[in-house]
Structures are given as C-alpha cells and as structure tokens.
Amino acid sequence: MTEATQSDNPNDIDSLSTLKIQAVSGNLSPSIYANGRNQLPIEITAKAVNKDGNPLKFSNNTWISILNLCFAESDKKLNRNGNSGWCFTEVENQYSKEIQLGSHRSKRFLSGEDGTAIIILYVYTDDINTKRIAVSVDTPNGKHFTTADIHSGAEKMSVTVAAIQQIIYRKNMLTITPIYELEKGVNKVIYSDGYTREFDCHYDNYYITIPLPIINAIAHGYGNGTTYPKWICAYDKQSNNQHMIVAHPDNTKKGTETFGFEGRATFLGLDSGARFDLTKKVTFSEHDNAICFTQIAFQTGGNAWRLNDGQCLSNFVPYAFDTWFELFDIYGNYGKFNVQFTDDKLYIKITDRYK
Structure with a gap:
C-alpha cells in the first residue's frame, strides 16, 4: 500500500x-x-x-x-x-x-x-x-x-x-539517590593587594526516579536575570558558606559542564578589587532514566567579603526562589515537587507541591 x-x-x-x-x-x-x-x-x-x-x-x-x-x-x-x-x-x-x-x-x-x-x-x-x-x-x-x-x-x-x-506522583513515590562530596577541590578569592584566600568546594548529585520511565521533566524558578540562567536556587547559610542547586531535568543528557559564576567582590556596595571564583565543573545525569539535581557547596566561611547583590550569591541577602519541578511518565501521568535546601542548608530537600 x-x-x-x-x-x-x-x-x-x-x-x-x-x-x-x-x-x-x-x-x-x-x-x-x-x-x-x-x-x-x-x-x-x-x-x-x-x-x-x-x-x-x-x-x-x-x-x-x-x-x-x-x-x-x-x-x-x-x-x-x-x-x-x-x-x-x-x-x-x-x-x-x-x-x-x-x-x-x-x-x-x-x-x-x-x-x-x-x-x-x-x-x-x-x-x-x-x-x-x-x-x-x-x-x-x-x-x-x-x-x-x-x-x-x-x-x-x-x-x-x-x-x-x-497516577499523581507524590514524594513517597520518588526514589531519591544522593551521591555526596564528589570531586572535592579548592577555589579562591584574590584580593587587590595580591593576597589569596582559598576555600574548599565539592558537589553532591541527587538522582530521582519513579516506578515508570520518566519521559519529560521541567524545572522552574531559575536565578533572576539572564546572566546565570542555569542554577535554580542559591543560598548563603549563616556560617557564610555559599551553596547553589543546579537542575538537570533532561534525563537523556549526560555530560560534564562548569556551573557557577566569578567576578569582583564588593564591600558595602563598593568594588573591593577582589576577584572571586565560585565555579565548579560538574558531571551529571550518569544514571539512566533519572532526573538529576546538583548541589554545589563552596566553604567560603567568614564575612570579610560579599558578592554582587542582585546577580550572584550574597553573604547578607540569600536568594529564596520559588523553585520546583514537574515530571511526566511515559503515559503522561504527572507529579510536581518543590526543590529546596534542608533547614541547615547543607542538603537538597524535595517536598510535594500542591499549589
């Protein structure tokens, strides 16, 4: 025919x-x-x-x-x-x-x-x-x-x-597999007088699966503006360490990429002349049929320097986005979930999203 x-x-x-x-x-x-x-x-x-x-x-x-x-x-x-x-x-x-x-x-x-x-x-x-x-x-x-x-x-x-x-997916139907402290390394801030302060960094990958194959997933609540569109949530906890969460909702895309940002630090709104590096090379989505989230942790410590408000992380004004993701299985069944930090801001927390 x-x-x-x-x-x-x-x-x-x-x-x-x-x-x-x-x-x-x-x-x-x-x-x-x-x-x-x-x-x-x-x-x-x-x-x-x-x-x-x-x-x-x-x-x-x-x-x-x-x-x-x-x-x-x-x-x-x-x-x-x-x-x-x-x-x-x-x-x-x-x-x-x-x-x-x-x-x-x-x-x-x-x-x-x-x-x-x-x-x-x-x-x-x-x-x-x-x-x-x-x-x-x-x-x-x-x-x-x-x-x-x-x-x-x-x-x-x-x-x-x-x-x-x-099927309406809920948190108790997710399988969340965290892999902690991947690729520990050292980043730094270089001050105008040449003094360099180093700090430790690492990342954690969280893999999320459901009983049926995931065919589509979408992350919402990315950082403001278009300068750094790849991270969805960022926070500076009280000890002044810097954290951010990066979404990898495309469960077919496996790869390695550098996330984060670098630039000049400010004090009280003034350019300090210090240059900071809050970037980290991340390998993600290595597990089949799983949505991947990466939490990047920079152990900056102290409060002697801050980042540009409104564009990057800040020691004084942590970002608090309404960050969430939705997923669909191969039959179009649906679930939506908040993605946040735990109260101590050390780990990723997934909760049901009802609104």
Whole structure:
C-alpha cells in the first residue's frame, strides 16, 4: 500500500465496502490512563465506492475530515481535539502508549490501489470509565456510515477502552539517590593587594526516579536575570558558606559542564578589587532514566567579603526562589515537587507541591 496520490470527492460516496476499527496493537480490551494526555492509537480501515461501484481514493486530510470516533451504544461523537471528556485527535503526542504494550508508531496513513485506506486516530480522556468506541464516516452532504450498534448496512464493530485512574506522583513515590562530596577541590578569592584566600568546594548529585520511565521533566524558578540562567536556587547559610542547586531535568543528557559564576567582590556596595571564583565543573545525569539535581557547596566561611547583590550569591541577602519541578511518565501521568535546601542548608530537600 502507498500514500494516495489523488483525491476524489467524499460527496460521491454511495457506500462503504469496508469500515473497520481496532486498537493498533490488536488488543481487544486496551487500557489507558484517564489523565487527558495518554493516547490510545486506533486503526481504522475504510474503503468507499461511488454509485457505479468504483472505489474512491481520498488523501489523508480528506479521510481525517470525514472520520469520527463515536460511542458504540449511542453513535454520539467523541470530542474532536477536545480538552475534557472522551476525545480523539489525528495528532500523536509523546504519551501515545497503550498501558503495558508500549508505543505503536509503525503505521501512519496508507492507501491501496483499490482505494482501501488505513488511518490512525488517537483516543484520550480524563473520565475514569470503560467505553466501547466505534467509528463513523460523515460526508459534507450529510451521509452517515457507522460501525456503532444503531448502524444499518455496515458491520457492527467497536474497541472496548478502559480508562483507569491516573497516577499523581507524590514524594513517597520518588526514589531519591544522593551521591555526596564528589570531586572535592579548592577555589579562591584574590584580593587587590595580591593576597589569596582559598576555600574548599565539592558537589553532591541527587538522582530521582519513579516506578515508570520518566519521559519529560521541567524545572522552574531559575536565578533572576539572564546572566546565570542555569542554577535554580542559591543560598548563603549563616556560617557564610555559599551553596547553589543546579537542575538537570533532561534525563537523556549526560555530560560534564562548569556551573557557577566569578567576578569582583564588593564591600558595602563598593568594588573591593577582589576577584572571586565560585565555579565548579560538574558531571551529571550518569544514571539512566533519572532526573538529576546538583548541589554545589563552596566553604567560603567568614564575612570579610560579599558578592554582587542582585546577580550572584550574597553573604547578607540569600536568594529564596520559588523553585520546583514537574515530571511526566511515559503515559503522561504527572507529579510536581518543590526543590529546596534542608533547614541547615547543607542538603537538597524535595517536598510535594500542591499549589
């Protein structure tokens, strides 16, 4: 079968010699999560003929325009591209996976020489229920063909789809694996008179997983401005050590990169002439299928120097951003969490985010 190269007029349809529906997987009782994102790929096979019995050939767009998915018991149409209830679309998303049977992307639109076409549509819903889904063809001039129970002249056929309770991830469902004190090193401040003060630094990686594979994650609450956009939270604790958290939400990106900042220190708003280095080379996302957060700790100590307010860390004005992240599993199930420091500002703390 090949893609159609011509398109007849759907108003010329006299009958459908073929109209069939099934889950792409062939499963007679497929399941999806009722989260409005998880899609079930539905395969429709159709062949239309005119009054002379000759097959009609339509493009994919034409078939899409006249095809509808409907409830088998009532023949009532599902919402095309809807936002609630039982819906269908021709647009595949990244959560198009039948539960336990994975993704099915091998077939798109195919059209045979005899006019037989295979079209894929996608069912999704936020309604926890089980529904029998049929298919109909509705032409611009008002003709209606359906595989629903109330049909006439076509084979009765439907797919029984179970939409089950979505998973909303909470903190107790996360597996958090910290790896502490990686690559200990030494950074420094160089004063205008040439005096150099060194201080220890290291970083910790926190790896977060859930029971199902994570397909997408997004971090929010990055540092203000665009100068240092890669860190999401920073704090100077009371002992004047400097800490920051860096997000690596892309769990497919493994690498090594330098984070942090350097510049000139100020005293009481005046340039001290001292140059500081609060950068650290970090290796991250080394664990498969895990979101990674890095906490970088600079053991600066003392209060003899401060960084530029409004752009970097400050000994006197710690940053307190509303920092959080959200994640989606392969079926579109969702969770969102705050990412903060523990009360002693030594470690990362993950908590549920309800707002």
